Amino acid sequence: MRRWLPALVFFALLVSLPLWLKDAYLQQIVFRVVIFAVLGIAWNLVGGYAGQLSLGHVAYFGIGAYSVALFHEHFELNPWLGTVLGVVLACLAALLIGSLTFRLRGPYFALSTIAAAEILRLLALNLSFTHGAIGMIAPAFFAEPNGDTKTYYAALPLLLLAFAVATYTHRSRFGYYLRAIRENEDTAMAVGVNPAVEKLKALLLSAALVAAAGALYAGVFQFIGPDSVLTVDLSVQMALIAMLGGVATVWGPIIGAVVLTVAAEGLKAYLERAHLFFYGLLLVLVVLFLPGGLVSITKLRWFRRSAARAQAG
């Protein structure tokens, strides 16, 4: 039971937040934290456990966001149906992108994922029914009053689902197979793993979560465009969240999302134009001194304590 205590406390905190945090700006930051935590966890399946450095995950985010807007504008579908269709389309895109890009290794894979996402961005920028650079208006999931708070409560189950997927992956056959692929594909095959299939499974799960997050994001910000939901920056951010927190861990992306979002907003509020400098500095420090991510701090202490205990006893 103690294993679940941190998760229980964390989700209880998230559920209660809108009750005592009334400031709309701060609420929006918390919503971003939740969305980015989902994105970090989802990226972590492919980039962390399976070790495939995808820098094109924004493709699935954009598909989710644009689906809500497009199906609403052209077919008058409500945003929930738009979300479901967005998830389905993202999975189809993942199937296509994955089967093409997973043939490549290392930096070539990373570059090809960027290319795939860029194709989507250019399509959104140049097609008439997406209104190009002008962007689109996405419908809200809930009517006012408190529409955004309701959408926040719709995002929490998504985070819970992502957390459950991460927890399952961490200690299951699927997760071990992904780790084996990351470390050495030849060894993975020697224990009966079909790397292509396992990588695709991870990408499909990941893309579905990212697309759902993209749809909710569109519902809250209501205005989406190629430069807000299909920009390569967002792909990099997903990777950064997982790396900052700790790749191939359950809590890493969550911690990464909290720290990165709060740091970005906080630095922006207090340091104005210098904020990017300190944002960069934070990343460099973590990479230099905690290559295992922020979660490795606890591991270090735990390690030291248990080592000291072993010596004493």
Place this chain on the structure above:
Amino acid sequence: MAPLLQLKHVVKRFGGLVATHDVSFDVEENETVFIIGPNGAGKTTLFNLISGYLTADSGEILYRGQNLVGMKPYQTTRLGIGRTFQIVKPLPSLTVRENVMLGSFLHHHSWPEASRKADEVLDFFGLARRADQLASGLPLAQRKLLEVARALATGAKLLLLDEVMAGLNPTESAEVVALLKRLTGFGVSAVAGVEHIMRVVMALATRVVVMDQGAKLAEGPPQTVVHDPRVVEAYLGSKYSQGGAQR
């Protein structure tokens, strides 16, 4: 009964180089067959062909009557062919137990079951004490054992051991030989090994296949094969094969 593994006229070329040329031999159940030969004779290529890491250009490789040519490595593993690598490939960021669990997951899908099966195998190899250590911290001899343990945990019926003894000192290799003699206890029907250390070959092999320059040179019981003049010539040069010690 048909042999467990049959190689029939197997040919593999890398460009102009013929790595294996018309190689045929069988591995019967309950046999331990060692493939020996000078460096570059095509021994490891043969293992890669059987386990699916390479695809033969012609010929047949039959496992229980089923042709393996064209199969992927994970397919041959699922059929019951386990292998180790000459250059050990443990997954350094995983613990010793987790490394073996990767093997046992093949037939034990749940975490606790795979873990229990892994502990069984680790116990057999005397690695139980190390189960929670990271694999990267193991000394070479134990890393080699870990490779065998992982292959065994997949429930392999035919075990392909690629130079398991290389780099071990005589004491260590004697220990490993003692372990390998008891493999049948884990349901292993047959072992095929590539090995350079003749003491190990003589101790374990029921039959020896000698390879030279991609072709099978000789085959037979170990005692007979090592006295075959052609084998001596391949290893030591013609001077030594004419029956003797002419300095």
